[in-house]
Amino acid sequence: MSDDDAIQDADPAVAAQDPNDFEDEPASKLRQAVVIVHGMGEQRPMETLRGFVETVWNEDIDLTQPKRGKRKRDPETGEELSLNKSWIRPDTRTTSHELRLITTPTDIKGRMTDFYELYWSDVTQGTTLQRLRAWFVGLVWRRWSQVPRDVKALFVVFWLGLALFALPAAIAAGLKALDCDAFLGLSAGIWAGIAAVMAALLSGLILPYLGDVAIYVQAFPGTIAKRAEARERGMSLMRGLMNDPRYDRVVLVSHSLGTILAYDLMQLLWNEFSPSPANPRQDKAAIDALKAVGKMALPLDSKKRSAETSSWDDAKRSEFRQLQWQAYEALRSAPAGMRPWKISDFVTFGSPLTHAEFLMTRDADAFGRGVEERLFATCPPVSEYEKPIILYPQRGKRQYPHHAAVFAATRWTNVFDLGNLVFTGDPISGSMAENFGPGVENIQVKMQSWARIFTHTKYWSSTVEGAEVLPNSAKGRSHLQVMRDAVDLRRRLEP
Secondary structure, three states: OOHHHHHHOOOOOHHOOOOHHHHOOOOOOOOEEEEEEEEOOOOOOOHHHHHHHHHHHHHHHHHOOOOOOOOEEEOOOOOOOOOOOOOEOOOOOOOOOOOOOEOOOOOOOOEEEEEEEEEEHHOOOOHHHHHHHHHHHHOOOOHHHHOOHHHHHHHHHHHHHHHHHHHHHHHHHHHOOOOOOHHHHHHHHHHHHHHHHHHHHHHHHHHHHHHHHHHOOOOOOHHHHHHHHHHHHHHHHHHHHHOOOOOOEEEOOOOOOOHHHHHHHHHHHHHHHOOEEEEOOOOOHHHHHHHHHHHOOEOOHHHEEEEEHHHHOOOHEEEEEEEEHHHHHOOOOEEEOOOOOEEEEEEEOOOOOOOOOHOOOOOHHHHHHHHHHHHOOOOOEEEEOOOOEEEEEEEEHOOEEOOOOHHHEEEEEEOOOOOOOOOOOOOOOOOOOOHHOOEEEEEEEEEEEOOOOOOOOOOOOOEEEEEEOOOOOOOEEEEHHHHHHHHOOOOOOOO
């Protein structure tokens, strides 16, 4: 498809605009950037981005029109406008002519938003069956005690399915041993049919989807180069946005396997853009804001950290998130020669990070050691000392946050839909509190999609009904409003 075809193929609400309309754009005009990281599978460029923008921007007219009073009307038809405009324009940051950014007019606060897609599906193409088998064997060949409680049911289903597929081979072997020639042909036919179905599943479903997981989730000699390529593509895009003076805020949104890539990027970016010996900013507002967040840091010890997590309630989480926003506000502008931190929010949908101790390490103990060693960043960050604090002094009494403190200045919102194995809901997703701390705002939704069969891809779909699950069984927000509030284009904490 040519570049012109890509524009003309846009949805009506995302129509092309004369490029001259963007020339001489005032540098002072407020802008924010939203980056969407797609999940596993053979995604088409901009497929995820356009569906996401349609829901979070085009269909949310409250962003551009007052809730009270008369809505804006079409000057030709006189009808109330029901969709916000947006335009597709060339994206020079990704170095790919297959990708475009989607930009918006000013919202009700006079702010514009640019939407980008971190596309990485092409990086994981070509997964071999040997690589997939090696990863899968390592995943399922574990002691029962190493399998997390919320994964045990899937484990049982897997081994039952394996036994079911092995049954025809066992029958054929038994018939052959008994010299039952009359049934051997039938048995061989059944086995050949099952083999054909399995081959189709491998080539059409398992390799394109689980192959991505096998390549990215854990580091093996055969996956290092592709993991590095995916990360560097993300780092290049995010560096450009962080260094662009037109943007004062960046939101990193991710889905499915893309949440693991996005989580890795968050830690790598913090290492470059946070106050550090390589970025020695000591402005008082930034240090004071980080000190305030540090007072709510988690204990380094796993058992104490688990007890602290259990003690948090919604009020304490809300207080912590306000401190995170204040730290972001203090860090988003930097003194001359210093680098700012602009990522205010990290949003995950249908994230397998809920099973991080199972997918990314051997078991919960290994994951706990990774937290203690600063390999995995938590929310809130773990404390540097016995006293809750995330800053440690350098020579000359300079103070810097430790390298796993990224969620000191970035809120984390996780949206998930619990279900029953693969038959209802989203078995891939779940809460982040146990692994990553009580500062993550976990929001459970329940989506109705054809008997709720595998809702993993429906988090911003307007073709299904869905609502937030509240503990008192009261009716919560729609799943679309949950998504919009998580991305928070309105910046509810900012006057």
